[in-house]
Amino acid sequence: MIEKPIIDELCRIAGRENVLTAKEELTAYSYDATNLWRHLPDAVVLPHTSEEVARILRLASEKRIPLTPRGGGTNVSGGSIPVRGGIVLVTTRMNRIIEVNRTNLSATVEPGVVLQDFQAALAREGLFFPPDPQSFAGCTMGGVVAENSGGPSCLKYGVTKQYVLGLEVVTADGRILKLGGVTPKNRTGYELMMLFVGSEGTLGVITKINLRVLPAPKASQTIVAVFGDVATAGETVTDIIASSILPAKVEFVDNWTFDKFRGLLPDSSLKRAQGILLIQVDGLPETVAAEAKEVVRLCQRRASEVRVAQDKAEADRYWQARKAHFSDISSRAPTIVNEDVCVPREHIAEFIRLSQERARYYDVPLSFAGHVGDGNFHPVVLTDSRNREHYTRAVKCVEEIIDIALSLGGVLSGEHGIGLEKQRFLKKAMDPAAIELMKKIKDVLDPHHILNPGKIWED
Template identity: 40%
Template sequence: MQPTAASLADALPEGRVLTAEASFAGYLHDEGEWAIYGTPHAVVRPESAEEVAAVVRWCVETGTPLVPRGAGTGLSGGANAIEGCVIVSFERMNAVLEVNEAERWARVQPGVVNDDLRAHVARHGLWYPPDPASSPWSTIGGNVATNAGGMCCVKYGVTRDYVLELEVVTGTGEITRLGHRTAKGVAGYDLAGLIVGSEGTLAVVTEIVVRLRPLPPAPITVAGMFDSLVDAGRAVALVAESGISPSVLELVDHHCLKAVDDWKHMGLSTDANAVLIGRTDAPGEQGAFEAAELARCFEEAGASVAAVSADEQESEALYAARRLAYPALERLGPVLTEDVCVPKAKVPEVLARIEEIAAAHSVLIANIAHAGDGNLHPLIITTPGDDAAKARAHEAFTEIIDAALAAGGTVSGEHGVGTLKLDGLRKELSPVSLALHHAVKNALDPHGILNPGRAIPPLGIVILQAREPY
């Protein structure tokens, strides 16, 4: 059937469907640099699961691709428009529906912003731990789509660890609930866990029940200044060997610190080549012990300075600088963002390899990392309009993926595969594993309409129409 915008609008309440191309500008792509995108047929802003189901059924009937979208803060192209698709934006489904203090869970719509959920449950003395650097803007639905992590995840885990139950619309347009809200439950397959991280390719999430924790104590911050990235990586390995559980262990290099300070004038020291920001939120004597152990590991690895911060303002400035690193670097030029994860013992080796790759391709690579869990984010920065630099950046991007896989790592720790990591994932998955992925996809999305061409490499050749990457 030839799809028409009028027939889609007829299936939904008035005002839900945008069809004017001028209204598409804010929905075309996420923040994944150079990921391809096309022009959608329409953008739908639903207000209920029933409306989402109507859109899915319309897409099935017309053979139209459907792309779910949160805030568009992703970094892999997973929410980019496909030529002729329908974008489903969850901006109007943004309510915290319920908080259960006794059972410690919250029921939310997918358009709820991560930090807004945190602020809401804090009024109940509760805490939602997953905290991607984009938490002031990214949505819980988007976090679920990519199984987002963040700075606290070294101790507290990633999004999948906090998703108890999902309401979803299936690839055939039916509404169902997956998972359970009880403390235990092993009835049936873990379909909710399967949906988390599937980037909208298996079902459309319309409601999420997330696990909450009590608010943690105020943290103690330990800062380590290093002359080299490799020494900072050695400190990460030593912390892992020590057996302590820091609540944060983040790496920021001097490129990032300088970019943030030039932008925000925070008075940050940029003398060190790398800074490790460690935190412990353990109570009482245990917290003091863990802070001392962090400082010891930093010193043993060669830190020029390793100190427990007595200045709360200074420690918060360093923590804020880590969050601001990506947007600060974007001011310098297009940023191609990596997201590899390697065993913690391999962090020094892979950081050294990243430096070699930067030199070999004459590209600027700034480094931030959730170092405590081996999740590295090399940021490849190019000059706008420099096609030769862009080509070298892509070569560096590929070689970093190869280095991570050679170290026993994975091509994505938290940003998702989207379109940018499809070739890398093909290298990571065995043919048998890839076939299993496609069997699951075909079972849950039998018409192939849900975010096609994303998250898993094709078994054959798939050509997606697209305009030039932005």
């Protein structure tokens, strides 16, 4: 519980209409897009300016109140859940797009801008920002940076950290730091800004973001290929990457979510199939045509059906079906355990084969989907947390899948972050000395550990 004088102080700082304490309002900030984690905050505050954020953090530091920063709350790591109660600081009302600069190829935004709105503003100027997490319709730019978000387009274009030019960050003691700038090159001192990219709200609150943006590709082409088994789809990905073509996206879904493709692809070919690859090449029209042709040729080696979308509307339908995957799979079982491993691309097919073998051993349903082009998988084990025996097997299976990814030279999380979901695996996925160093950095920037406590590593 937070005492009334502190609530009053929050109201003085942010305005009464921006401080929430009613039970139903608190409930709405007790969850994110994960399904097992819940915790009520004691108060929610929605500041409008960096100065308000600074005063709120100073207050929280002085009174040692846990404070969890939150944007859209669409993360799938448990990262924005206030597990120690206290204050949830929501940035959704700091939502101005301050500048889109075509000459600089840069944009400046406040943290509460929704990614989809940002993309729309860029599109009007013929520009784009490549990271495209599936939560684009709700996630906010502060969260995109704090989680170092990825998405399908990162195969060709890289993840969020490759686009951050400058940040304004408020530290736990209420200092407003300006880091980096708007130039594409900047070699001034340590790359302190990068500390906050992917920091999951544990080091500071991001209050302004300068981003590098790109001219939007002039053309794109979508190719769909249907495969008789999952591993040959994986081999095809390896072939495409090895052929020196770099598609913007290479996405994979398995037959757990073929429902979404019914009506788009013939039932006869879906019936026998195990996996679908969705590939998008983009760039200049001539390049796109040539690359699409080559991708089709490579797919035809192993695929039972290969289609090139005839127009944007057809392409959009395929991508809509892909985007619906997570919800679709989530609705197939009372509990899903969703992982986010990333493996070197040369081992894609092997990773799939070994994981499927473990799922058979533990006798649990396993679905694969992901940004297979960059080796980033979202294996999903379908279970029911109320059935202890089944759930235990599911969790064991997931642990072994993580082990497989790590043994192949992969990583624990490609794009979701650690948060709460993956903190128990951190020790085996990260050098212990590096974990120690992270903790020391945390001590320097947030000595009282008020910022998003209980996340990333286990205490």
